[in-house]
Structure formats: structure tokens, C-alpha cells
Amino acid sequence: GGFPMEKTSPMRRLWQLAAAEHRRLRMAIALAAIGVLAGIVPYWAAAKMITALLSETPAAPHFYFILCLAAFVGYALRSILYAQALALSHRAAFAVLRDIRTRILEKLPKLPLGVVIQHASGSMKHTIVDQVESMERTIAHLWPELTANTFGPLCIFVYLLILDGRMALLSLVSIPVGMIFMAIVMRDYEEKYAGAVQTTNEMNAAVVEYIGGIEVIKAFNQGAASYEKFSEKVRANASYYYRWMLHCQLPMSLGKVVSPTILITVLPVGWLLYQDGTLPMDVFIQTIILSLGIAGPLLASLNFIDALAKVGTTVDAVDEFLSAEEQRHAIESRPIETTDIIADHVSFSYDGTKNVLNDISLMIPSGTLNAFVGESGSGKSTLARLIAGYWDVKSGMIRIGGRDLKDIPLPQLYDMVSFVAQDTYLFDDTIRANIRLGRLSATDAEVERAAELSGCADFIRRLAHGYDTVVGSGGSHLSGGERQRIAIARAMLKDAPIVILDEATAYIDPENEAIIQRAVAQLITGKTVIIIAHRLSTITDADTIFLIADGTVSAKGTHAQLLSDSSAYRSMWQAHIRAKDGEENA
Known part of the structure; x- marks a missing residue:
């Protein structure tokens, strides 16, 4: 049978479905996180070099050489570990998709035959092929990349807090403002995505019906009427997506424009504090350079909002199959003498x-x-x-x-x-x-x-x-x-x-x-x-x-x-x- 049907969050449910690949996925997340830490080293090294160059007593050449080497090693480590993390997570993702599809296909014969016959073949194909396929991005990218993209900025923020709490908070001001615009889009995202799945299912069913019935359509000269019904579903599908994207465009654009403008607050306020004598030059420079590493990864993680919202609908569609009521019959064969x-x-x-x-x-x-x-x-x-x-x-x-x-x-x-x-x-x-x-x-x-x-x-x-x-x-x-x-x-x-x-x-x-x-x-x-x-x-x-x-x-x-x-x-x-x-x- 399927899993017990207590209502779990979509991400937790997906994690349950990926149970066989937990080791690989945890490893991918750990490698991505270490890669992020290595990726901060070049920023830190650059800040140290600029501070040294601006100081009154110039540092010895080997000091710069060591910092350059540290930056290179950090950058190389980040690339290698990130590539390894993605390789692991992709292998895990495709294994999970295979397992989910296998389980659905093993489940189908256990369902009442009548239930299977009643399902439109277009919608079944959409769940087993398309919707399960859409989980790949979530499993292969979301867990390692989302971890990395949130863990990195968090580490930088903690480091900035240690350097100077005021500057750390300043470096975050533009991000929540941008996020507010993003939140406007997210309010009804799951509902909108569920609607998108429904119109796609209807379109798939219409396509399968149109192709399957082409002989009857031609024989009764119903080409125009049947084609109209088919194209109406295709148009409805396209127009749904068009209207949805139109609704999202302005807030998403504003969010992406406003969030990265961290220097709007860091530069002027930091300069005033430096002039005041309450902010040392090296802390000011480190804040400028390191704060540039906060918004980029966070914005990259916003690319997964789409995947996160889809997960709920997709997991529900898969669960509808996996937890559907099976025919419960005896396991052991019985001798049956007559066929009354x-x-x-x-x-x-x-x-x-x-x-x-x-x-x-x-x-x-x-x-x-x-x-x-x-x-x-x-x-x-x-x-x-x-x-x-x-x-x-x-x-x-x-x-x-x-x-x-x-x-x-x-x-x-x-x-x-x-x-x-x-x-x-x-x-x-x-x-x-x-x-x-x-x-x-x-x-x-x-x-x-x-x-x-x-x-x-x-x-x-x-x-x-x-x-x-x-x-x-x-x-x-x-x-x-x-x-x-x-x-x-x-x-x-x-x-x-x-x-x-x-x-x-x-x-x-x-x-x-x-x-x-x-x-x-x-x-x-x-x-x-x-x-x-x-x-x-x-x-x-x-x-x-x-x-x-x-x-x-x-x-x-x-x-x-x-x-x-x-x-x-x-x-x-x-x-x-x-x-x-x-x-x-x-």
C-alpha cells in the first residue's frame, strides 16, 4: 500500500518518498555547504588585500601571494565540491524518480480495474511522466542548492555581526523590501499552480481523445467541430499561463531589482560612521565586499520558489495513486470445487x-x-x-x-x-x-x-x-x-x-x-x-x-x-x- 495519509508538508512528504536516497542527498547537502564556506574565502582575501593596500605601512609581497593562493584554493574548492554535490544529488534524483514511477506502476494492477479504466489516459500519462519528471529539479537542485544559497549568506551575516553589528544589519535592509514584492506573487501561487495542472490535464486528455478518435472524426466529417474542441483546450492552457505570468511579472521584477541594492545603505552610512571614527577602515572595506556576497545567493534561491510551490501539487498527484484504496483479497490460493x-x-x-x-x-x-x-x-x-x-x-x-x-x-x-x-x-x-x-x-x-x-x-x-x-x-x-x-x-x-x-x-x-x-x-x-x-x-x-x-x-x-x-x-x-x-x- 501507500504511505499512511497523515497530512505532512509537501517537502517532508517528498523527503519520505526519497527515503532510499537519503545518504546521497545528505552527502550532497554537506558538500554544497562546505563549498559555500570555501566560496567566501576569495571575498575575505580581497577585503584583506584592499585594506593592506590602503594602510600606511604596505605589507610584504608574500602576504599578498598567500592571500591570492587562499582565494584561488577557496574558489577551486567551491567549484569542485559544488560539482560533486550536484553529481550526487542528480544520481539520487533520477533513482527517486525511477522508484516513484515503479511504485505507481506496481500500484496500478492492485487498484480496482474499474478505477483504472475510468481515468483519462491523458491525465494518467501527465502524472506518471510529466509531473513525476518535474520533481527532478526539486530533488537534484533544491536541497543542495537551497542549502548552499541560504547557508552562505547566513555565514557572511554572522561574520559581519562579529565585525560590526550595525553594518551587518545595514547590509540586510534592501533584501526584506525586495522580498515583500516577491511575497505578493507567492500569496496564491499554490492555487494558481493547481489550476495550471488542471488545464494541462484537460489539454492532454483532449489531445489523446482527438488523436484516438481521428477515424470517427473524419468519417463523420466532424473535423472542424472536434478540432475546435481540441484547440480550445490548447488555447485555454496557453491563456492560463499567459495571464498568470502577467500577474507575476511586475512584483517579481521589482523584487529582483530592489533586493541586490545592498550598497545603497552600506556605502553612505558606512562612510559617515568611518568619518565619525566609530568604524575602522578595514571593517568598512570588509563589510562592502562581503555584503556583496549576501544578495546574490539569496536571489538564486528565489528561483526555487517556483519548484517549492509545485512540489505540493505534484506530491498530491503522486500520493493520489500511491495511497488509493487497493483491492484487499486473500493472499493464499484456495481450492474452489465448483463455479456456482x-x-x-x-x-x-x-x-x-x-x-x-x-x-x-x-x-x-x-x-x-x-x-x-x-x-x-x-x-x-x-x-x-x-x-x-x-x-x-x-x-x-x-x-x-x-x-x-x-x-x-x-x-x-x-x-x-x-x-x-x-x-x-x-x-x-x-x-x-x-x-x-x-x-x-x-x-x-x-x-x-x-x-x-x-x-x-x-x-x-x-x-x-x-x-x-x-x-x-x-x-x-x-x-x-x-x-x-x-x-x-x-x-x-x-x-x-x-x-x-x-x-x-x-x-x-x-x-x-x-x-x-x-x-x-x-x-x-x-x-x-x-x-x-x-x-x-x-x-x-x-x-x-x-x-x-x-x-x-x-x-x-x-x-x-x-x-x-x-x-x-x-x-x-x-x-x-x-x-x-x-x-x-x-
């Missing part, structure tokens, strides 16, 4: 408010052919997906072979059920590899036998590369009927004892319908079968037909029983016959 399916007072809601299923109870005996029929949105697909383990039931219970689904480990449950949906997804791989997904250990002969039984063999033989033909992304090189038959071949190869067909003949043209029906007949022989059907003629020989309306079983029985006993089923059958006659007469 019992739904016992099952209610189910996707959003926790509106029930899709209301107190459904039904019994499906092992080895029987059953059908779920009903209007679109009646809950029949949801019930089938619950039986297949896409979600866990919160209210009521589903049992297979007398065992509560939660007592059956998910891998065992998935092995027991073959689910053939109307939207068949094929991977951009060969036909052989796509069928073999049903059982990875299957031999070529077994794959070809499944293809033969499911009516695929004829069209596969006609393809240039036969079984080694690559099907394209999502199976785009094949027709709907061909994809459907490959899905049935895959299910045959899996040879699971329970088969659920969700509108499996939905896309089939009349010529292919007979082939598919034969394939389905082969697939379901001797199995416990649930068919979700719109075409009632395909399920007239079912042992039990369950009529589902408004999330409940309103009637059940054989086709003949329902025709005589259920007016709702009768009117559905008559509408189906009229539609069929219409097709045949057309």
Missing part, C-alpha cells in the same frame, strides 16, 4: 452517492448459460464486472464456489474468469503474441488451434505475414469483427471455467455473425457463462435470462417463461423482432 456464482444482496455505487445496483440477489449454477438483459444503464455490465473482480463489493457479497470473492486472491480470480468485452484492446504486437496473452506458456500449435476454433484462421492466412502480422496500436490494422475473434481466441486459450461475454457480438456484420456465434459456442462449451446481450435472438437458448432494470433483477427465467410472464421482456422481444425484420427487409 451467487450474488447476495449486492448494492454498488461508483461515486459513493448514487447506486447503480440496488440489493441484487441471484444464483448462477455451475456449467449453465445465463444472460443479463435490460436497458442501457440498467447495471448489467456493472454486475458482470463485479463478478469478474473489477471492483470489490462494499455492500452485500458475491461468492464463487461458495467462497466470498475477497477470500480469493486476485490472480486466482482473474485466472478463473475470461472477460470478453465489446471494446477489445489489442497490443501493437503480432497476432500470435496477442492471442498468447490468454496463456503465456501456450505453444504455437495451441495458439493456432485457438485461432482455428474462434474463426480467425481464414483471415489470418490471408494476411501477408500470417500470425506474425503486427496489428497496429489498439489493433487498428484489423476490422472490429477480426479484433473480436482474436479476443475470443485469447479467451479460448485461457480456458477459464467462467466466461463473461459483454456485448461480444456487438460489432459483428451479418456475414461474420455466424462465424462468431460458432466461435462463442466453442468457447463456452462446458463453462459457466454469462452473456450480456442487446440482441435477444442470440440468447434464446440460455438456461436463465435475468432481466435487470434500475439495478435490480426484475424478472428471471427461460426465454419462453419470460415471454409469457414478463410484459417488459415481451415488449423488448417485440422491439427486437421489429428491428430484425427491418434489417432483413432493408
Whole structure:
């Protein structure tokens, strides 16, 4: 599972996520801090030299030589240590990103399948790729550089306090004034960034949808309308960023102009104190030179304000995945003798408010052919997906072979059920590899036998590369009927004892319908079968037909029983016959 969800600050949460790399990151921070101290040496050496040159008794040449050497060593050390710190922090950062992505990808299969399917693929890609990537800057630069950029000015300030408290305070006056302008921008930064993530997610989803639906768009000549929707999201994204930057520009510019003007206070006031005799010449010179090293690093650290504000939104998006509720099932496999399916007072809601299923109870005996029929949105697909383990039931219970689904480990449950949906997804791989997904250990002969039984063999033989033909992304090189038959071949190869067909003949043209029906007949022989059907003629020989309306079983029985006993089923059958006659007469 994910981390416990007590509300921690984003930076602390990121530090938790980077737990495996703490040693490297601490080392990087320490090296950067030592590098900063070394970087102060050239300033100190320059101040000493100028003081010596202005004093009445000039120092010996070797004095200047030693100071020059000290400045060079300090500068060289700073560069070497800084480079080492960044090398370490970058290695740590990429290891952390790898770990976070691995954990998200390990988490995805443990989430309810339905939850994953409901997510727009564009927003998922944005979190796993783009948002996780945006953490790199924070991890690799923020911790070592922010430490260095704040630790350095702090050391200089402490040294100036020792030299002269008045001058130390003077050297800071312009910085808070500049910071006030920066603070104006930061007031609503997190909220603004969250809005930016949302508009980018919407744009990504629109891009994926536009590209995925290009065939439909062209076929229905909806190019202009669909392109308008797509470009509207792109424009909305651009205009959001433009307005946000416009809002930030003036205060950020003022902050960056005002903060470094340290000498505005140090020079005139220091001169007056020197004239007064209360400030020695060497302290005055050291203050001038060292105070120049305060504002630069602090301003550099302001570049991380952006990264700091983003961390919250990014960590939240990652945590949404890592702490999402997993399906909790038994770990140990259980012997299951039969495949009776019992739904016992099952209610189910996707959003926790509106029930899709209301107190459904039904019994499906092992080895029987059953059908779920009903209007679109009646809950029949949801019930089938619950039986297949896409979600866990919160209210009521589903049992297979007398065992509560939660007592059956998910891998065992998935092995027991073959689910053939109307939207068949094929991977951009060969036909052989796509069928073999049903059982990875299957031999070529077994794959070809499944293809033969499911009516695929004829069209596969006609393809240039036969079984080694690559099907394209999502199976785009094949027709709907061909994809459907490959899905049935895959299910045959899996040879699971329970088969659920969700509108499996939905896309089939009349010529292919007979082939598919034969394939389905082969697939379901001797199995416990649930068919979700719109075409009632395909399920007239079912042992039990369950009529589902408004999330409940309103009637059940054989086709003949329902025709005589259920007016709702009768009117559905008559509408189906009229539609069929219409097709045949057309």
C-alpha cells in the first residue's frame, strides 16, 4: 500500500518518498555547504588585500601571494565540491524518480480495474511522466542548492555581526523590501499552480481523445467541430499561463531589482560612521565586499520558489495513486470445487452517492448459460464486472464456489474468469503474441488451434505475414469483427471455467455473425457463462435470462417463461423482432 495519509508538508512528504536516497542527498547537502564556506574565502582575501593596500605601512609581497593562493584554493574548492554535490544529488534524483514511477506502476494492477479504466489516459500519462519528471529539479537542485544559497549568506551575516553589528544589519535592509514584492506573487501561487495542472490535464486528455478518435472524426466529417474542441483546450492552457505570468511579472521584477541594492545603505552610512571614527577602515572595506556576497545567493534561491510551490501539487498527484484504496483479497490460493456464482444482496455505487445496483440477489449454477438483459444503464455490465473482480463489493457479497470473492486472491480470480468485452484492446504486437496473452506458456500449435476454433484462421492466412502480422496500436490494422475473434481466441486459450461475454457480438456484420456465434459456442462449451446481450435472438437458448432494470433483477427465467410472464421482456422481444425484420427487409 501507500504511505499512511497523515497530512505532512509537501517537502517532508517528498523527503519520505526519497527515503532510499537519503545518504546521497545528505552527502550532497554537506558538500554544497562546505563549498559555500570555501566560496567566501576569495571575498575575505580581497577585503584583506584592499585594506593592506590602503594602510600606511604596505605589507610584504608574500602576504599578498598567500592571500591570492587562499582565494584561488577557496574558489577551486567551491567549484569542485559544488560539482560533486550536484553529481550526487542528480544520481539520487533520477533513482527517486525511477522508484516513484515503479511504485505507481506496481500500484496500478492492485487498484480496482474499474478505477483504472475510468481515468483519462491523458491525465494518467501527465502524472506518471510529466509531473513525476518535474520533481527532478526539486530533488537534484533544491536541497543542495537551497542549502548552499541560504547557508552562505547566513555565514557572511554572522561574520559581519562579529565585525560590526550595525553594518551587518545595514547590509540586510534592501533584501526584506525586495522580498515583500516577491511575497505578493507567492500569496496564491499554490492555487494558481493547481489550476495550471488542471488545464494541462484537460489539454492532454483532449489531445489523446482527438488523436484516438481521428477515424470517427473524419468519417463523420466532424473535423472542424472536434478540432475546435481540441484547440480550445490548447488555447485555454496557453491563456492560463499567459495571464498568470502577467500577474507575476511586475512584483517579481521589482523584487529582483530592489533586493541586490545592498550598497545603497552600506556605502553612505558606512562612510559617515568611518568619518565619525566609530568604524575602522578595514571593517568598512570588509563589510562592502562581503555584503556583496549576501544578495546574490539569496536571489538564486528565489528561483526555487517556483519548484517549492509545485512540489505540493505534484506530491498530491503522486500520493493520489500511491495511497488509493487497493483491492484487499486473500493472499493464499484456495481450492474452489465448483463455479456456482451467487450474488447476495449486492448494492454498488461508483461515486459513493448514487447506486447503480440496488440489493441484487441471484444464483448462477455451475456449467449453465445465463444472460443479463435490460436497458442501457440498467447495471448489467456493472454486475458482470463485479463478478469478474473489477471492483470489490462494499455492500452485500458475491461468492464463487461458495467462497466470498475477497477470500480469493486476485490472480486466482482473474485466472478463473475470461472477460470478453465489446471494446477489445489489442497490443501493437503480432497476432500470435496477442492471442498468447490468454496463456503465456501456450505453444504455437495451441495458439493456432485457438485461432482455428474462434474463426480467425481464414483471415489470418490471408494476411501477408500470417500470425506474425503486427496489428497496429489498439489493433487498428484489423476490422472490429477480426479484433473480436482474436479476443475470443485469447479467451479460448485461457480456458477459464467462467466466461463473461459483454456485448461480444456487438460489432459483428451479418456475414461474420455466424462465424462468431460458432466461435462463442466453442468457447463456452462446458463453462459457466454469462452473456450480456442487446440482441435477444442470440440468447434464446440460455438456461436463465435475468432481466435487470434500475439495478435490480426484475424478472428471471427461460426465454419462453419470460415471454409469457414478463410484459417488459415481451415488449423488448417485440422491439427486437421489429428491428430484425427491418434489417432483413432493408
